[in-house]
Amino acid sequence: MNAQIDPNGPKLVSIPSNPVPEGARVGYFTTSDKVRLRYARWLKSEGPQRGTVCLVHGRTEYIEKYFETIADFRRRGFAVATFDWRGQGGSDRLIGDRTVGYVDRFDDYWTDLRSFHAEILLPDCPGPFYLVGHSMGGLASLFAAARDRMMFDRVFLSAPMVGLHGMDESLGRMAAIAETASFVGLGRLPLKRRVDRRPDEAMYPDNPLTSDMLRYKRMVDTVRADDSLYLGSPSFRWLAASMRAMLETRHERFPGEIRIPLLILAAARERIVSTPAIEQLGLRLRTGRHMMIAGARHEMFMENDSVRGQVLAAFDAFITQQSS
Template sequence: MTDFLYDIPENPKPEGGTSGFFTARDGKKLRYAHFPAIQRPLKGTVVLLSGRNECIEKYFETIRDLAARGFGVAIFDWRGQGASDRVIRNPAKGHINSFKDHEHDLESFFSEIVLPDCRGPFYILAHSTGALVALQAAPSLANRVQRMMLLTPFLAPYKSPLSVRGIRRLAASYHWTGLGRLPIPGARDTRVPEPFWQNKVTSDPARYERNSLIYQTYPQLATGAPTMGWVRAAAMAIAHVQDPAFMAALKVPVLLIAAGADTVVSNYAIEAYAHRLRVGSMLTIHGARHELLQEADLFREQLLGAFDAFIPGSDAPAV
């Protein structure tokens, strides 16, 4: 059997995984993997949705944690990143035309991989922009997914001088003048890891070094800075999920997790959203940075404890 996953000594593959590619509606090839539970009783499958500029390999540790809890895991690389097809010819640019494309890819993932090959019931564990996609897709997932746990969801950037509406208007001006594929002005090349002391995403040096080594060893998995078109698409998705009629129609129970020391996304926006959500609640892990699943054990164990409490089938009662 062909293996489409990459590992390094510091980041070994979880046991028993199956990997391959499925075809999106428009013909894009998207890489996926699914892994069996290694503990009994079997509790279903967690659909793990990564953030921007992430790949399956970055979640090997988390996959092992979930497998040890009795959950299978299904995961795929979003179009434009990881080992999936890029959206535009230049692979260095992190571009997407619309987050609807991500939503349709998630629907295809369920139809082609999750439902036929993975054991139910199904839960979603999603990070940052992956959490935004999960929210956007929630109405179509209502009969498939039992619960969603959304980590540091991207509902607004941290301390932006512009509102999300202002960001959308600015990005739209680039789009309509044919400049939507330009990178964000002044954005750094995210294919090149920052020194640990400069990073904003984790306080754990070992996990940061491990994740940096993945991209240094396999640079084809990395994606560069987002384009203005990506920014426009994200702002439109944020506006969509914040529409009162959309929020009122949500039926899947949601737990939003904020990182208290997040300097990537706005915790105020997450709190405001949770307050308006009929089927949702919020937890803040104080002192943690943006990438909660890549954080130090002190914070990561709090997150896994919240997972155990929220996802039915775990040893702790659901909340």
């Protein structure tokens, strides 16, 4: 077994507005291709044992960002297990500039998830297993559901990255440009964007992530407490790999490859991923469906109480009540 829980090993950042939920077990595990990833797991805090939620994050995110949501799942009777993808959070960064998002292939995220399932979920967590994925993690979750229907009983996705806002017609062209840049040796260079600056309070009024000021400030304060969590612009190689993965979900065969129950939530006020692409995929699913969350921006788990209430009600109807 490659998992390690070391008292001198990885830590979780705890601040007054975002304390670590009690009972955390934190460690590293090593993927099948020898990348070291930080993970954390918790037992349920209340109610009957319902299994384990495997929570996978979006690009730039990290375990600490989900403490409130982890507590929500634990109160419903679920254990929770989560990890930082390669290249972000407290996991191994892959290139010299640790603030640039990089991955060789989108399939490397499948390697991360499959290794986590084998090294942490199966030996250490109570079944059944439910996969909850946000944004980039939602796209990786779709491929997991298509490739192995035995890993997870149900899949619940928040704003999966199956397209980019305003780029539904140009995604293929942009993928080709990013691939060309990578081919000529520019793959590790960042595509600099204003939205990838370190978050601060001044960015809140026009931010595309959440309408909740306190939860936005909590994200700002967490990164300030440990700047090593920060991840900025995506590299051209990351863009090329991710855009090709998004385009693959549009193939006629893709929805039929998913044979486990799946629920996708789309944000009504989305400005990061493509809501039309989510809706089109949802309509084509055989074992799943999609629904729109009114008033929501991209990060629905970090939204105001009204939006979060809708998201958790959908989770309860789709997973909590089905696990009874």
